[in-house]
Every structure is written in C-alpha cells, then in structure tokens.
Amino acid sequence: MKRTPTLTAARYSFPDPGELKTRVTFRKRLDAPANDWGTESVIPEEFKAWAKVAQTGATTYQASVETGAAISHLITIRYTKRITSEWELILPSGEVLRVRRQRDLNHAGRFWLLECDSLGGGENYTGGAYG
Numbered sequence: 001m002k003r004t005p006t007l008t009a010a011r012y013s014f015p016d017p018g019e020l021k022t023r024v025t026f027r028k029r030l031d032a033p034a035n036d037w038g039t040e041s042v043i044p045e046e047f048k049a050w051a052k053v054a055q056t057g058a059t060t061y062q063a064s065v066e067t068g069a070a071i072s073h074l075i076t077i078r079y080t081k082r083i084t085s086e087w088e089l090i091l092p093s094g095e096v097l098r099v100r101r102q103r104d105l106n107h108a109g110r111f112w113l114l115e116c117d118s119l120g121g122g123e124n125y126t127g128g129a130y131g
Helices: 005-011
Strands: 022-033 039-055 073-078 087-090 095-104 111-121
Antiparallel strands (some): 087 095
16 A cells, blocks of 8 residues: 555555565764864764655645655654664665654654654765855
C-alpha cells in the first residue's frame, strides 16, 4: 500500500517491507573554530543506512502547522539512538539534507521519522554554517 507523507505522519504507520530501499549516508557535522575567526566543519562520525525518502513539497506547513523551517523531505529509517539535529544525510543523488526534527513512530523504538531540509547538491555545499 502506497502512503502519502501526510498519511505516514498522521497515523504513525510503520513502513511496509521493501519501502526502506534507498541507501543514504549519515554524517555528524560539528562546527569548530577556525584560524580566521570563522568556523570549519568537522565530521567525527559517519554511517550508512537504508531509508525511505519522500519529498513533501515547497511549503513551510506540515499537517496544518507552521514548522518554522521549510521541511523538504521526510526520511524513515530503522531506530538508532545516535540521530539528533547535528546530523546530515547524503542522498545517492549527492543532495545534502539537514535533520531538523526526529520522531519515534508510535514510541515503539523501531523507526525514526526524520524531518529534513535540503542544503543543495554536494558539489555546491561546502559544509559551512550558511551553506
């Protein structure tokens, strides 16, 4: 059964077998002070996971509530305790997404629903605070 992102978020339904079919790379990004009074990105940790990737559209609303930041993708992955808003993920196309919020579906400890925004393609994104 194919579900829309709204249906997944509203009913908290788990993904069907075979829906986690996109291999994505997660990386933890920390900003450290640089010598020129700026910041430089440090990637201390990285891992790969199978995910379900769904684009939400170009709006700043989700389920009739303003999110404060445009959410461009909903990513569903198996549960892991390490995911926070410090993480980014790279899609197979090279697009870099920043994790804005994460939600444990049904509080069952089985799947995360990650709300992400796009930072652009990997060739255009340098990892700085302002892209």
